[in-house]
Amino acid sequence: IYQFNQNKEKFYCLQPLVVTKKAENNYELIDGQQRSTTIYLILKYLLHTDYFSLKYETRGNDQGSNLFLEQLINYTIPDFSDIDEEELNATISIFWKKEFLKINEVQDSVDNFYFFKAFCLIKHWFSLKDSEALEKLHTNLLNYTKVIWYEEKNADTSVTNTFINFNDG
Numbered sequence: 001i002y003q004f005n006q007n008k009e010k011f012y013c014l015q016p017l018v019v020t021k022k023a024e025n026n027y028e029l030i031d032g033q034q035r036s037t038t039i040y041l042i043l044k045y046l047l048h049t050d051y052f053s054l055k056y057e058t059r060g061n062d063q064g065s066n067l068f069l070e071q072l073i074n075y076t077i078p079d080f081s082d083i084d085e086e087e088l089n090a091t092i093s094i095f096w097k098k099e100f101l102k103i104n105e106v107q108d109s110v111d112n113f114y115f116f117k118a119f120c121l122i123k124h125w126f127s128l129k130d131s132e133a134l135e136k137l138h139t140n141l142l143n144y145t146k147v148i149w150y151e152e153k154n155a156d157t158s159v160t161n162t163f164i165n166f167n168d169g
Helices: 033-047 064-074 085-104 110-127 131-144 159-167
Strands: 012-023 026-031 145-151
Touching (some): 026 033, 033 131
Antiparallel strands (some): 012 026
C-alpha cells in the first residue's frame, strides 16, 4: 500500500475477503481476519478512531478482546524507535508482561497480546517514517486501496466448509 504509485495504477487491491451476511451492515468474516485486523489497526493508528468495527467471537462470548481493540489507541505505548530490529519482538513481549498489563489492568490473553504486538509494530514502522510518508500511506489506503469481497450466499454451507473450499487449491 505504501509503495503504490497512483500515477501508474488506478488502485491497489488487497487479497480477497470472504463473508456471509448476518444482518444489515453486519457480516461474518470467513476468510481474511488477519488482513482485516491489520487494516483496522493501521487505520486506528492513522485516524485515532474506528474507521470500521470488528467483533471477535472466536473465543466464546468473552468481550475482553473486543473492548481491548476499541481502547487500544487510548493506552500509552512507546514507539520503540530506539530499539534494534532484532530485539524488537522480545522488547514488546517484555513490555507487555512487565509493564503494560500492570499499568493498564487489561486481560492477559493471547488475542490481546497479538493485537498489542501488531499495534506496536505499526507504531514502530510509522516512528521511522517522516510526515510525508505518513500522509502517503494515509492517502493510498483511504483513497486508492480496494478489497475484493466475496459474499457466501448459501446459508446451508458451514463457515468452516466455506473457508476450507475457498483456500483449497
